[in-house]
Every structure is written in C-alpha cells, then in structure tokens.
Amino acid sequence: MTGIESRTVATDRGRVGGVAEGEAIAFRGIPYAASPVGELRFAPPRPHQGWTGVREAAEPGPAVPQGPSRLEQVMGHRTPDWDEDGSLTVNVFAPRRALTDGTPRPVLVWWHGGGFTSGSGGWDWYDGSRLAALGDIVVVTANYRVGPLGYLYLPEIGAANLGPQDQGALLRWVRDNIASFGGDPREVTVGGQSAGAYSTLSLALDPETSGLITRVLLQSGPFGLPPQDPRDAAENAEAYLRLLGIPAGADPGKALRALPAGQLLSTYGQLAGRLARPGNAAPPMYPVLGAPGMPRTWQRALADGALEGKPLLIGTTEDEATAFFTFDPHIQNLTAAGTVGLLKDQAGDRAQELYDTYAARLPQGTPAQIFTAIGTDGLFRDGALRIADHHAAGGNATHVYQFDYRPAEDPHALGATHCGELPFLFNTFDAYPDSPMLGTVGDAQRALGRVFGGAVAEFVRTGSVHDWLPYAPATAARVRHFA
Numbered sequence: 497m498t499g500i501e502s503r504t505v506a507t508d509r510g511r512v513g514g515v516a517e518g519e520a521i522a523f524r525g526i527p528y529a530a531s532p533v534g535e536l537r538f539a540p541p542r543p544h545q546g547w548t549g550v551r552e553a554a555e556p557g558p559a560v561p562q563g564p565s566r567l568e569q570v571m572g573h574r575t576p577d578w579d580e581d582g583s584l585t586v587n588v589f590a591p592r593r594a595l596t597d598g599t600p601r602p603v604l605v606w607w608h609g610g611g612f613t614s615g616s617g618g619w620d621w622y623d624g625s626r627l628a629a630l631g632d633i634v635v636v637t638a639n640y641r642v643g644p645l646g647y648l649y650l651p652e653i654g655a656a657n658l659g660p661q662d663q664g665a666l667l668r669w670v671r672d673n674i675a676s677f678g679g680d681p682r683e684v685t686v687g688g689q690s691a692g693a694y695s696t697l698s699l700a701l702d703p704e705t706s707g708l709i710t711r712v713l714l715q716s717g718p719f720g721l722p723p724q725d726p727r728d729a730a731e732n733a734e735a736y737l738r739l740l741g742i743p744a745g746a747d748p749g750k751a752l753r754a755l756p757a758g759q760l761l762s763t764y765g766q767l768a769g770r771l772a773r774p775g776n777a778a779p780p781m782y783p784v785l786g787a788p789g790m791p792r793t794w795q796r797a798l799a800d801g802a803l804e805g806k807p808l809l810i811g812t813t814e815d816e817a818t819a820f821f822t823f824d825p826h827i828q829n830l831t832a833a834g835t836v837g838l839l840k841d842q843a844g845d846r847a848q849e850l851y852d853t854y855a856a857r858l859p860q861g862t863p864a865q866i867f868t869a870i871g872t873d874g875l876f877r878d879g880a881l882r883i884a885d886h887h888a889a890g891g892n893a894t895h896v897y898q899f900d901y902r903p904a905e906d907p908h909a910l911g912a913t914h915c916g917e918l919p920f921l922f923n924t925f926d927a928y929p930d931s932p933m934l935g936t937v938g939d940a941q942r943a944l945g946r947v948f949g950g951a952v953a954e955f956v957r958t959g960s961v962h963d964w965l966p967y968a969p970a971t972a973a974r975v976r977h978f979a
Contacts (some may be wrong), residue, residue, distance in 0.1 A: 524556040587637045605685070610690070618637070643781065644764045693714040808892065816871075901944060
C-alpha cells in the first residue's frame with residue numbers, strides 16, 4: 497500500500513510488524529495477555545503463550561464483549577466489533593524517529609472510558625498516531641474486560657475486579673516491552689477519561705501498580721461515585737446468576753464459562769434495566785472496594801500520601817452531565833418537587849437546600865437543567881477539585897483544566913459535554929462523523945486540538961506545561977480553560 501511501510505519490533509512474546517502512518521509507526525492488536533476464554537473466562541489475566549515468526553500488527557484486535565454504549569446519542573454509533581477470543585490487546589503508537597535515533601521517549605498509557613461497560617482501546621476514536629507525532633511521545637492504548645466479564649464479583653471463582661487486574665497486567669507489559677518501541681519505561685504517564693480516569697487514579701494509588709507510574713492524567717473521572725461495596729456487589733452477582741437461570745448450589749464458575757458471551761451480555765442488560773434509577777449513573781457492576789486493584793478509597797489513599805511526588809494533570813468539561821441526562825425523558829420532565837425528591841438519594845435532608853442553591857445560580861434554568869448542573873459537580877467537578885486541592889497543598893506539581901468548547905450547532909443543548917474533548921486530544925475528528933457533541937469541524941477546531949493535545953503531550957514529557965501556571969488550592973484563576 498502506498499505510503500505505508502512495515503516495521504518490526506521484538507516483544508517478550510514474539511516479533512510484531514507495524515505500519516508507518518504519517519509521522520508515526522502504529523503497532524495494533526498486540527496480545528498482552530492470553531485470551532480470556534474457556535477456563536480463563538472470569539479468571540485473572542494470564543501470560544500470552546507467544547508466537548513464532550512476525551505477527552502483523554496493522555489492525556486492532558476485537559473489542560472485549562460488550563453491549564451498546566449508553567452515550568451513542570452523544571458520541572455517535574459504533575458497529576459491534578467484539579470477540580472474546582483475542583480481545584486483551586494493546587496498541588502502541590511511536591514517532592518514526594523514536595525507533596531509530598536511540599533516544600527513549602516518554603510514554604502515555606491511556607485508558608478509554610465507557611462506564612465500565614463498553615469501549616475499546618482499538619477504536620479509531622482513540623488512535624494515538626497523531627498525538628504521538630505531535631508530542632514526540634509514545635502513546636499506548638489497550639482493552640480491558642468490562643461489564644459482567646470484567647466486574648462480576650464472585651471471588652470464589654476468581655472473579656473480582658478483573659478489569660483492573662487486566663490494566664495492571666498491561667502496565668507490567670509496558671514496563672517489560674516499551675523500550676523496544678522507543679519508549680522510556682522510567683517515564684510513564686498513565687491517563688484516561690471517565691471510567692478510564694477512575695481506573696487511572698486507582699492504579700496510581702494501589703501499591704501493586706503505583707511504582708509503574710510516573711505522572712497521572714485524569715480526564716472527567718466520576719470521582720463522586722464511590723467504589724462498589726462488596727455486599728452490594730455480591731447481591732448484584734446473585735441477582736445476575738438468578739436471571740441467567742443458574743440454580744443455587746450449582747458450580748457458578750462452570751455454568752458461567754459454558755454460556756455464550758452474548759447471553760452473558762443480554763442478561764447483564766436485563767439486570768441493568770431492573771436496577772436503573774432516574775439520575776443514577778452507576779452501572780450494576782464496577783470496581784469493588786477491597787478487591788484487587790481497589791484496596792481503599794481514593795480519599796483514604798490520598799490522606800495516606802499514596803499520590804505524593806507524582807505530577808498531576810486533571811480536568812473536566814464544563815457540562816459533563818448533559819451526556820447522561822439530555823436524552824432521558826425521566827430527567828427532562830422533572831418538576832422542581834420531583835428534582836428535590838431525586839436529590840434526597842444523594843443529599844438527604846440537604847436536598848432542598850442544594851436545589852435552591854443551584855436554582856439561584858441558574859435563574860432561567862429548568863428543573864432538568866438544575867439537576868444536570870448538580871450532577872456535573874457532584875459526579876465529576878467537585879471530586880476533581882478536591883483531588884487537585886489536596887495534591888497541590890502537598891507541594892506536588894498540579895495542573896487543572898476545564899474544557900469549555902461547545903459546537904456552534906447544538907440542537908440538544910449539550911454544551912461542553914462529557915467526552916467532548918476526546919477528538920481534540922487525539923486529533924481524530926474524522927472518526928466522529930455523526931457526533932452531536934462535536935458539530936462541524938473546521939480550522940478553529942483543529943487549532944484547538946493542537947493546543948489541547950500539545951499541552952497534554954508536554955505534561956507527558958515534562959510533568960508541566962510551560963505557559964500554564966501550576967494550580968494552587970481553591971484558586972479558580974489557575975484553572976486553564978480550553979474553548
């Protein structure tokens with residue numbers, strides 16, 4: 497194919513051949529763990545057996561098994577591309593010169609979001625070629641198990657935070673292999689967006705993986721969502737087994753491993769429907785406190801000093817929660833009294849006071865808009881600022897941003913919604929042809945992408961951004977706005 501050249505790199509499991517695309521070399525679909533099939537379904541990740549010869553790495557591997565994203569109306573539709581076999585793969589994007597000039601580049605390992613239920617590091621939304629070339633860094637994306645296959649809590653069969661265990665396995669793969677791709681294993685920024693940011697913070701705070709991480713990038717993490725209580729997770733697991741028709745007393749591991757993955761997903765969808773509550777963004781299964789990868793809450797870990805010494809870049813979009821509530825008729829049809837009723841689940845006796853405070857800030861706001869603004873702060877912004885305040889107060893390098901870009905054509909009034917910064921970070925605008933969060937793309941949008949992506953890349957290289965004042969606790973003027 498014209499303009500595409502093969503490149504061959506050695507990993508600890510075999511040689512891989514990548515392709516040159518623009519100013520980067522892309523290696524896609526490299527197994528970092530054995531396929532989670534058969535006896536390895538619902539088991540911690542195991543090493544891949546390896547291969548002989550050169551494995552072509554031109555195409556990404558399949559996504560892990562998953563249902564449709566609940567944000568398709570915001571981000572755009574994706575055709576299902578999952579396959580349990582061969583799904584635990586990694587993609588590496590390196591500047592061309594990084595493979596030849598002998599100078600190791602800083603590395604960004606970046607985790608996709610998707611509510612712990614969907615997503616893939618191999619999707620073109622997150623193609624790292626342009627960011628690698630722009631920033632002269634090595635970019636790594638990867639898959640991890642999601643939904644019931646990644647977060648079912650049945651410790652007796654080995655199923656406990658398998659998604660986070662996959663992520664830990666990938667970080668160890670990076671430590672052992674990234675030098676072959678021109679990356680520096682001593683300079684590894686780990687980052688992610690939404691569930692990927694939540695995962696990133698957990699990895700940075702967990703003693704098992706913290707030492708593999710140099711810097712931390714947190715984009716729109718739902719830090720207002722506490723980790724799942726083990727008792728609640730066990731109850732949801734029991735309900736899931738009942739819906740699957742697995743009788744009490746049966747060997748659940750054997751039964752679960754015998755069922756088609758599609759049935760596991762469809763039944764998970766049923767469980768999600770039964771547990772759904774208006775305004776509650778939590779999925780039925782997500783990281784469980786006390787299980788591998790989540791030994792303590794982030795609040796406790798920060799207080800214990802677990803993030804000390806790691807430069808931090810953290811931010812949110814201006815209107816995060818519109819992505820979750822704009823298309824929800826239960827929210828859009830709320831009355832003031834109905835909104836206060838929903839808020840009692842999170843604020844208790846303070847629900848009316850909370851509503852009144854936000855209503856005063858938004859004097860023309862509808863009850864739905866007021867509820868959405870409360871959701872943006874409660875689920876995303878308040879936690880991000882609390883983390884930033886604590887980190888900066890300890891004298892640690894801290895940078896905070898808010899992404900304010902909103903499309904000129906915004907018929908749904910999404911504003912600067914959750915996920916809105918992603919095409920700008922990766923310069924993958926063309927991968928979002930039907931995305932209402934983005935709108936029409938022209939020179940101004942591409943220029944903003946270069947500024948935002950360039951700032952992130954500079955942080956990956958240096959732990960700072962030269963024209964951006966470090967954050968000081970509770971100092972709104974030190975928050976960098978991108979619009």
